[in-house]
Amino acid sequence: MANQGPTSQTILVVGGGIAGITAAVEAAETGYEVILLERGPALGGRVAQLNRYFPKLCHPTCGLEINYQRIRKLKNLRVVTMASVAEIKGNKGNYAVAVRVAPRYVTANCTACGACAEASEMEVDSAFDYGLSKTKAAYLPHEHAFPMRYIVAPEAIGTPAAEKIKAACKYDAVDLEDQGETFDVACGAVIWATGWEPYDPVKLESYSYSLSPDIITNVQMERLANHDGPTAGRIVRPSNGEPVKKVAMIQCAGSRDHNHLPYCSRICCLGSLKHAAYVREQYADAEVDIYYIDLRAHDKLEAFYQRVAADPQVNFIKSKPASIEIDDDGYPVLHGEDTITRELYDRPYDLVVLATGMKPAAADGCAPPMSVEQDEYGFLVPSLNGDGGIFPAGVAAGPLDVSMSVQSATAAALKAIQAVGPKS
Numbered sequence: 001m002a003n004q005g006p007t008s009q010t011i012l013v014v015g016g017g018i019a020g021i022t023a024a025v026e027a028a029e030t031g032y033e034v035i036l037l038e039r040g041p042a043l044g045g046r047v048a049q050l051n052r053y054f055p056k057l058c059h060p061t062c063g064l065e066i067n068y069q070r071i072r073k074l075k076n077l078r079v080v081t082m083a084s085v086a087e088i089k090g091n092k093g094n095y096a097v098a099v100r101v102a103p104r105y106v107t108a109n110c111t112a113c114g115a116c117a118e119a120s121e122m123e124v125d126s127a128f129d130y131g132l133s134k135t136k137a138a139y140l141p142h143e144h145a146f147p148m149r150y151i152v153a154p155e156a157i158g159t160p161a162a163e164k165i166k167a168a169c170k171y172d173a174v175d176l177e178d179q180g181e182t183f184d185v186a187c188g189a190v191i192w193a194t195g196w197e198p199y200d201p202v203k204l205e206s207y208s209y210s211l212s213p214d215i216i217t218n219v220q221m222e223r224l225a226n227h228d229g230p231t232a233g234r235i236v237r238p239s240n241g242e243p244v245k246k247v248a249m250i251q252c253a254g255s256r257d258h259n260h261l262p263y264c265s266r267i268c269c270l271g272s273l274k275h276a277a278y279v280r281e282q283y284a285d286a287e288v289d290i291y292y293i294d295l296r297a298h299d300k301l302e303a304f305y306q307r308v309a310a311d312p313q314v315n316f317i318k319s320k321p322a323s324i325e326i327d328d329d330g331y332p333v334l335h336g337e338d339t340i341t342r343e344l345y346d347r348p349y350d351l352v353v354l355a356t357g358m359k360p361a362a363a364d365g366c367a368p369p370m371s372v373e374q375d376e377y378g379f380l381v382p383s384l385n386g387d388g389g390i391f392p393a394g395v396a397a398g399p400l401d402v403s404m405s406v407q408s409a410t411a412a413a414l415k416a417i418q419a420v421g422p423k424s
Contacts (some may be wrong), residue, residue, distance in 0.1 A: 006092070006093025006094065006188040006419075006420050006421055007093060007094045007186070007188070008093065008094065008095070008186045008187050008188045008420070009032060009033065009188050009420040009421065009423065009424060010032070010033040010034070010035065010185070010186065010187040010188060010420075011024075011027045011032050011033070011034045011035075011187060011188065011189050011190075011191065011413075011416045011417070011420065012034075012035050012037070012095070012097055012185055012187040012189070012190045012191070013027070013034060013035070013036045013037065013190075013191045013193060014037050014085055014190065014191065014192050014193060014194060014368075015037070015038065015039075015045070015192065015193035015194040015195055015361075015393075015394070015396065016036055016037070016038025016040070016042075016043040016044070016045060016079070016081070017043075017044065017045020017046060017047060017193060017195045017394065017405075018044070018045060018046075018047045018064075018394065018402055018405055018406060018409070019045075019193040019195065019393045019394025019395070019396070019405045019406065019408060019409040019412075020036060020038070020045070020191070020193035020195075020393065020394070020409070021036070021043055021044075021064075021067050021071070021409075022067070022393075022405075022406050022409035022410060022413070023191045023193060023393050023409040023410070023412050023413040023416070024036040024071075024077055024079075024191075024413075025067055025070045025071060025074065025077065026409070026410055026413040027191075027413040027416060027417060028074045028076050028077040029070070029074065030417060030423070031076070031423050032076065032417065032420070032423060033076050034074075034076065034077045034078070035077075035078045035080065035185055035187070036077065036078065036079045036080070037080050037083040037084065037085065037099060038079070038080070038081045038082075038083060039081075039082065039083060039084045039102075039366075040081065040082070040141070041081055041082060041104060041141045041145070041149075041151045042081060042141040042142065042145040042146055042147065043064075043068070043071075043079065043081070043146045044064055044142075044144075044145075044146065045195050046195060046196070046219070047060050047063075047064065047402060048060070048064060048142060048144065049128060049130075049142075049219065049222060049223060049226075050222050050226075051222045051223075051225040051226040051229075051233075051278070052225075052274065052278075053402060054270045054271070054273065054274045054301065054304055054401075055270075055300075055301055055303065055304030055307075057274065057277060060402075061144055064144065064146075065144065068146045071146070079146075079147070080099070080101065081104070081147065082101050082102045082103070082104050082180070083099050083100070083101045083102075084099070084100050084102070084366075085097060085098070085099060085100075085368065086098040086099065086100045086182065088190065088368055088390075091389060092188070092189065092388050092389030092419050093188045093189075093389065093419065093420060093421075094186075094188070095185075095186070095187050095188065095189075095190060095389065096184060096185075096186060097184065097185040097186075097187060097190070098182060098183075098184055098185075099182065099183050099184070099185055100180065100181075100182050101180050101181045101182070101183070102180050103154070103178035103179060103180040104149075104151050104152070104178060105151065105152035105154075105157065105162075105174060105175055105176060105178045106138075106149055106150045106151055106152060106173055106174055106175070107172075107173050107174075107175055107178075108149070108173075109171045109172055109173035110149045110150050110169075110171065110173040111171055111173075112140060112148045112149060112150060113170070113171075114140070114150075115168045115169060115170065116138035116150055116152070116165045116166075116168050116169050116174060117136040117138045117139055117140070117150065118168065119138070119164045119165055119167070119168030120136040120137045120138045120156070120161060120164065120165050121161055121164065122136070122137040122153075122155070122156050122159065122161035123135065123136060123137065124136075124137055124153045124155050124156075126230075128141060128142050128223075129220075129223045129229060129230050130198075130217070130219055130220045130223055131220075132216075132220055132223055132224065132229070132230040132238065133229075133230035137152060137153045137155065137156035137161055137162070137165065138150055138151070138152050138153070138156070138165045138174075139151060139153070142228065143228050150173075152165060152174065152176070157176060162176050163176075188389070188419060188420035188421075189389050189390070189391065189415075189416035189417075189419040189420050190368070190389060190390045190391070190416075191390075191391050191392075191393050191409075191412045191413065191416050192362070192368055192372075192380060192390055192391065192392050192393065192396050193392075193393040193394045193396055193409065193412070194360075194361040194362055194366040194396050195361050195394060195395050195396060196358040196359060196360055196361055196395040196396075196399075197358075197359045197360075197361050197364055198217060198218075198219045198356050198357075198358070198359070199253075199254045199255070199260065199261055199356040199357045199358070199359050200356075201215075201217050201253065201254070201354050201356055203254065203260060204253055204254050204260070204354065204356075206322065206323040206324070207250070207253065207321075207323070207324045207352075207354060208323075208324045208325065208326060208332070209354065211326055212239070212326050212330070212332050213237075213238040213239045214237050214238060214239050214330070214331070214332055214349075214350065214351050214352065215324060215332050215352045215354065216238065216351070216352070216353055216354070217253075217353070217354050217355075217356045218268065218271050218272065218275065218353060218354065218355045218356060219356075221235075221275050221278070221353050224236075224238075225275070225278045234282070235278060235279055235282050235283075235351075237350050237351055239330060242350070243282075243283060243350075244279065244283065244286060244350040244351045245283065245285060245286050245287070245350055246286070246287055246289075246348070246349050246350050246351075247276075247279050247286065247287070247288045247289070247349060247350060247351045247352075247353065248288075248289045248290075248291065248332075248334055248347070248349045248351070248352045248353070249272040249275060249276065249288065249289070249290045249291065249352075249353045249355060250291050250320075250321055250334075250352065250353070250354050250355060251268060251269060251272060251290065251291060251292040251293060251295075251355045252264075252268065252292070252293050252320065252355065252357075253354035253355050253356045253357075254354075254356050254357055255268060255355075255356070255357035256293065260357075261357045261358075261359065261377070262377070263357075263377055263399065264296065264357075264399065265357035265358040265399040266296070266298070266358075266399040266400065266401060267358070267399065267400075267401045268355040268356075268357060269292070269295050269296045269297060269305075269355070270296075270297055270301055270304065270305075270401070271355060272290055272353065272355050273290075273297070273304060273305055273308040275288075275353055276288040276290065276308055276311070276314045277308055280311055280313065280314065285313075286313065287313045287314075287315065288313065288314045288315070289315045289317055289347070289349075290314065290315065290316050290317065291317050291319050291320065291321055291334070291336070292316060292317070292318060292319075293318075293320055295316065317338055318338065318339050318340050319336050319337060319338050319339055319345075320336065321334045321335065321336040322335050322336045322337070323335045323336075324352060327348060329348075331348040331349065331350070332348070332349055332351075332352045333346055333347065333348045333349075334346070334347050334349065334352070357399070358395060358399050359378070360377065360378045360379045360380075360395065360396060361396070362374060362378055362379065362380050362392075362396055363377065363378020363379075364378075368380075368390055372390055379392070379396065379397055379398045380392035380396050380397055381397070388419060389419050391412040391415045391416055391419075392412065393405075393408050393409040393411075393412035393413075394408050394409055
C-alpha cells in the first residue's frame with residue numbers, strides 16, 4: 001500500500017551521546033514532539049568520558065551541561081534511559097517502533113543521596129572508567145550524570161548486597177523486582193545516533209595488551225587523566241602508581257589495517273597529541289614518543305599539531321612498532337624499525353598508549369532492526385532507494401570528531417523535520 005503521508009510528526013532519536021542530544025534538542029526546539037532513547041543509564045555517551053577536547057584543551061562538561069539545561073526546558077522532549085529499539089515497522093511518516101527498557105532497579109524517587117552506595121559491600125568493574133577501576137554495586141553513572149539517578153548493577157541482584165542496598169534507601173527508590181518494560185512509539189522519522197565502540201585491543205595480539213596494565217588504550221588515557229577517574233587525574237603507571245617519565249603513543253593501533261579496521265578513524269592522531277599535552281602538563285621532565293604511519297590533523301587542527309610538535313620533549317617517530325614485549329622488570333618494550341633512519345629499536349617505557357580506532361556500534365548489534373543500508377565497515381548510509389525516513393547522525397554515519405558529530409546531528413534533525421512535514 002502506498003504511503004499516504006505522515007500519520008505522526010513525532011521524531012524518535014536513538015542514542016544519547018553528543019550527536020543524539022544535539023539532534024533531539026534542535027528538533028524539539030522547533031516545536032516537534034521528540035523522544036530520545038539512550039541504552040545506558042545516563043546521557044553524554046563517549047563525550048562524558050573525555051577529559052578534554054582538542055584543540056583548546058577545554059573540558060566537555062560545560063557543553064554537556066548547557067545541553068542538559070536545554071533539555072530541562074523542553075516539555076516536548078522525553079528522555080528514556082536504559083532503552084533500546086527492539087523493532088521498527090512501517091515507512092517514512094508512519095513508523096511503529098517497539099522500545100525495550102532494561103531494569104535499572106532504581107526508580108524516579110531517587111534523590112542521589114548516595115546512601116545506597118555507602119551501604120554496598122559489593123564492587124563491580126567500572127564501565128565508565130573502561131575497567132581501570134571498581135565501583136560500588138549501587139552507583140551514580142558519573143558526577144555529572146543526567147538523569148542524576150543511581151543504578152544497581154545486575155550482578156548484585158539476588159545477593160545479600162542488594163538487600164543491604166535496598167534497606168539503606170530512605171526514599172523507597174530501590175526496586176529489586178524491576179523487570180524492565182516495553183512500550184510502543186508511533187513516529188514519522190528516526191534519527192539513528194548510536195555512536196561507536198573502541199576497537200578491542202586484545203585482538204592486537206602482538207601488542208600484549210592483556211599482559212600488562214601499563215599498556216592502555218586512548219580512551220583509557222582519557223579516564224586516567226580525568227579528575228574523577230581512577231587516579232584522581234594523576235597520570236601514573238597503573239601497575240604500581242609510579243609517575244610516568246617515558247611514554248609511548250602508538251598510532252593506528254588496529255586502524256588502516258585490513259586485518260582489523262581498514263579505515264582511518266580521523267581522531268586518533270589528534271587524540272594522541274592531546275595525550276602528549278596531558279603528560280607534559282604534569283611532568284616537566286617527561287618524554288613522549290609518538291609512533292606514526294602518517295600524522296593527520298585535518299583543516300584548522302594543523303595549528304594544534306604544530307603547537308605540540310614544538311615541544312622538544314615530544315618526539316615523532318615514523319614507524320609502526322612490530323611488537324611489544326614485557327621485560328623482566330615489568331616494563332613494556334617496543335620493538336620495531338624507524339622507517340626514516342632504518343634504525344632497529346628495542347625501547348622500554350613506563351606507559352604505552354594504543355590509539356585504537358572507532359568501530360561503529362551499528363556493526364556491533366546496534367543497527368536499526370530493519371533494512372537500512374550499511375557500508376562495508378558497518379557505518380550507516382542514507383539509502384538512495386529507501387523510504388528516506390531513517391537518518392544516521394554522528395559517528396553512526398562515519399568517523400567524526402565532536403564538532404563534526406554536532407554538525408552531522410543538526411543536519412539529521414533538519415532532514416527528520418523535512419520528512420515529517422510542517423508542524424501541524
